[in-house]
Each structure stands twice: as structure tokens, then as C-alpha cells.
Amino acid sequence: KQEVTQIPAALSVPEGENLVLNCSFTDSAIYNLQWFRQDPGKGLTSLLLIQSSQREQTSGRLNASLDKSSGRSTLYIAASQPGDSATYLCAVLFNDYKLSFGAGTTVTVRA
Amino acid sequence: GAGVSQTPSNKVTEKGKYVELRCDPISGHTALYWYRQSLGQGPEFLIYFQGTGAADDSGLPNDRFFAVRPEGSVSTLKIQRTERGDSAVYLCASSFGPSEFPYNEQFFGPGTRLTVL
Numbered sequence: 001k002q003e004v005t006q007i008p009a010a011l012s013v014p015e016g017e018n019l020v021l022n023c024s025f026t027d028s029a030i031y032n033l034q035w036f037r038q039d040p041g042k043g044l045t046s047l048l049l050i051q052s053s054q055r056e057q058t059s060g061r062l063n064a065s066l067d068k069s070s071g072r073s074t075l076y077i078a079a080s081q082p083g084d085s086a087t088y089l090c091a092v093l094f095n096d097y098k099l100s101f102g103a104g105t106t107v108t109v110r111a
Numbered sequence: 112g113a114g115v116s117q118t119p120s121n122k123v124t125e126k127g128k129y130v131e132l133r134c135d136p137i138s139g140h141t142a143l144y145w146y147r148q149s150l151g152q153g154p155e156f157l158i159y160f161q162g163t164g165a166a167d168d169s170g171l172p173n174d175r176f177f178a179v180r181p182e183g184s185v186s187t188l189k190i191q192r193t194e195r196g197d198s199a200v201y202l203c204a205s206s207f208g209p210s211e212f213p214y215n216e217q218f219f220g221p222g223t224r225l226t227v228l
Contacts (some may be wrong), residue, residue, distance in 0.1 A: 004153070031215055042156075043202060043221035074193030089153055093215055097142065098167065099204075 002027045002094045006102035014110050019077035019104050023090030026043070028068045031093040035064050035075050038087045047088075048075070080109045113137070114216055115220035117203050123226045124193055132188040132223045136205030144184050144217060145178055146165045146206040154202050160186060200224050 003026045013019060019045045023033070032051045048057045049062040050073070056065045059063040061078040077084055091099040116135040124130050136143050139172055142161055146154035152154040156170040160180045168178070175193075204217040 034216070036219075041224070043220075044219040046216070046218065049216050054121045057150060079180075091153070097144070097147070097159045097161075099154075099217060101146075101155070103151065103153050 002092070003099055004090055004091055004092050004100050004102040006088075006105050007103060007105065009081055010106045010107040012110060015078055015080060015082060017083065018067070019075075019080050019107060019109075021088050021107070023073040023075070023092075023102055024098040025056075025071045025073075025092045025094075025100075026069040027094055029094070030068060031066075031096055033062055033073050034091045034099070035062075035065055036091060037072075038079050040087075044089065064076075068074075076104075080107075082109045082111045085095055115203055115205050115218055117201075117223050118222040119223060120221065121224045122228045123227075125228050126190040126193060126195060128193050128227075130190050130193055130225065132190075132201050132225070134188070134203030134205075134220060135188045136184065136186070136203070137218055139207070140205035140218075141183065141208035142206045143180060144206075145186070145188050146204065148200045148202055148222070151198075157188075157201075170190075174226065193225075195227050198225055 005024045035047045036051045050057045050066045063076045066073045087104040089104045090102045112134045145157040148154040158168045158178050175191045178188045187204045200222040202222045205220045206217045
């Protein structure tokens, strides 16, 4: 079964600290991996998409890496801010249309 | 341009009632997806449309759930004889079709929060 796991389920850090969010998946044959942000009661905002052929993607303070052989992706958020508080979801495209999601990591950045 | 829109944003209904949830995809996107997100969980796949046809409906939990996309644009998710366990956020996403690059990035709507009393 193709599964996506995110650990930890919750994370609390002081403002300014770098955030490291982990995602693991069971099958290395993937099409792509996406990181999403979800604010309470809201939909999903796409942060970064890494195609299968790529090793990393960067956008501003965000950097995501992909290691297919070990079934892992890491999302780094530099110099965290209270506005970064949200739930971060990792989603893997194991075939060409069905995204499989992790349960998310809820981040709290303390001012 | 406009993103994926979903209506209503919230729906409260009584057990046993029928509900319809609507999704308007991004213009030009031929692929449309429905997902369901229960509290504290990640979204789970329900159904995928390519054009007007349901290419994969394997995620629909039972035959009370049905979805249509008659003109290849707007889609409606229909739930008959609702149960309390159907309470969740229903998310719609759209993307370009598999013959169009970059076809596999899915863009999500804000969701419909369904509460069955």
C-alpha cells in the first residue's frame, strides 16, 4: 500500500528559528511531491512542487528536498515567523492523478 | 485568473437528507478531482474526472455518493441519505489533462464543510 507519513504531528518553535518538516513515503516510483499549507478552516495552498526528476525546489524562505531512493522529503522554512503558523501537508503523486496525503504537521511559531 | 471555487462554503443538514456540493474548476483545466478531509487527517481521494467522464471513482465510500461533470467543466458531488459519518470538508481540485504539460499540479478550492446532524 502506498502511504505517506509526516512526523512530528505538531511542532512549536520560537520566532526566528528554522523549521524542518519531514515527510516519508513507501514507494519510490513517484510522479511528484507537493507541499501544501492549510490554515484553520481553509483550503490548501500549494507551496512547492518537486517533480520526480528534481532533487529540490526553492521559493523565498522555503526549500524542499526530495530523496526518492530513501522515500523522504524535507521542507525547510528559514527564519520562522508567527505568520508561518499553520498545518503543512505533504502529498505524493504515486500515479498520474491520485494524490496521497500525509496527516500533516501543525506548526506554531511563538512570538 | 480565478482559482477553483466551491459552493456552498458550509452546509449543515440533517441525517437522511440529500446534499449537492458544487465545484467550478480553473478555466482550461480538463482534469477535476474530489477529495474528502476528516478532522485531523489529510485529504483522501474520492473521484477523478478527465473531461466529462469519471476515470476513477474508486475512492467513493459507497453508492450513496455520486459525482457528475456533464459538460466537462463544473462538477457536482451528490450525497444521498446523509449520515453523521459523512461530516467532513469536501475539497475539489483541478489540473491540466495528462496530455498537457504541466499536467500534474493540482490546484485546490477552499472546500465545503459538510455537517450532518
